[in-house]
Amino acid sequence: MSAVGWIIIILNIALAVDAGRRPASDWAAADRNKAFWVVLLAFLGIVAFVPYVIGVLPRLAEAGRVSRGSPFEKRSAGSFGKR
């Protein structure tokens, strides 16, 4: 496999992990389905990469910025995908 191929795979894994680690409230605020995008990133790779980066990631980042430090967030550091 070429270097480009490896880079794409690593990027996809990184994005899938990042998507999984984002809290449910950020996904709700971004009005996007977490399970759908995590599965898409994990299994479809490059097909999901561009739509995620363009259509989902900016919304998630904005939602995370707004909701950071919410007094209603659970205090315990969660497991994978739960903060």
Place this chain on the structure above:
Amino acid sequence: MDGFDGRNVMKVVATGVRVLEIRAGDLKTLAQFREVKIDVYITDGRLALACEKYDKGGGWVGFGGAGLLVAVTANAVSKARAASRRRGRILVGHIRYPWLKSVGASSKSGWASSEAIRLGYSEKGSGATVHKLLELTLPKNIDAALVAQEIVHRAAAYRLAYYPSMTAEQRAASTSLIQAPRLAPPPKKFAFHHMPTYFHVTAGTAFPRQAQPGVARPDAVAPAADAPAADAPASAVVVGAVAPAAVPSPALRPGGAHRAARSDYPGGQVPGPIGGLNGSPPSGSATKFCTQCGTRTVAGDNFCAKCGAALH
């Protein structure tokens, strides 16, 4: 926003809403929206909801090459039609604190459960009293018990500030609710804080009609510069109208026990009170609004407190 909302507005996002009716010991779903983004605002005077994409469309699934193509096309058409249906519309709702009967929370304790809060209120139409619950499903990283606690604290503070005619017992119960602890619901059940009194949902009970002597209504504003000078309203209006009688909550017991988690009742909800006093305004003092600016007017005023227009 009105003057009762205050400046300290907290926001949380919910992913679903249900309106339930408590009927013969059972819960009946009257309306439901799932997997939507609902902005929930907790203010000093109410809990308000707003949902822009309440109608999403989609839901088509296909298998195989042709099936997938059909599903993608059907979803695109369905979503476009849904967007067209909801264009220029937004789903909104609110529960003002005078109407609040109980506040409950349930914690996520497995795959089948979720973080959720329930707000109890009652309506009195033609005779019969209908007890309802507004259920909000919250994301799993949001602590529903903390949200419920915040609502109870604010509702109790609101009651104490604007309803001086409460009995000593009701006042003590409200005072204890201001410092109510975080609810600890059992798995898959709701635990509730109960308000000592509540009003049936009507326009007449939306706002307090009696304030403590010398306490200004927060929605009262200074009249405009060109408002009529004679009989012009003061910049701070003390409301002296007779308040509709509140319905005492059955949860108000000696000793201040205002929390209940019932496993023998659907969702842990304690049945609402039957009978009691009607929260409708007294006859002859129906709620009126300014014809110029739409502000709610106070019984006996000759001019609108906001725009100064003459009231007829």
